[in-house]
Amino acid sequence: MSVMDKLKQMLKGHEDQAGKGIDKSGDMLDERTQGKYSSQVDTAQDKLNEQLRRDQDQPPQP
Template sequence: MSVLDKLKELLKGHEEQAGKGIDKAGDYVDERTQGKYQSQVDTAQDKLKEQLGGTDRDTDRPPQ
């Protein structure tokens, strides 16, 4: 069993909280890098949410 599979199993039923944590971590990285890597961070956040089963995508952001 891979690490990602174990994470998915642990987070089952807590997708909303995981999504909030991913957003918070991304905001922290953006703050520390002064937004220099914002598009890469946003892409990573979306992909991680997708992998962990979080289906809620940011609808307030225009598609890139």
């Protein structure tokens, strides 16, 4: 079992909290870097949220 599979199992049922964590951590990173990498952080947040939604829509794998 890969690390991603383990993470997906751990997040199952807690997608809302994971999404909030992604947003909060990105905002904290923006604050600590004084917005220097804001566009890269926003892109990473978008991709992580997209992956989270995509995994939520797929049926569980046996």
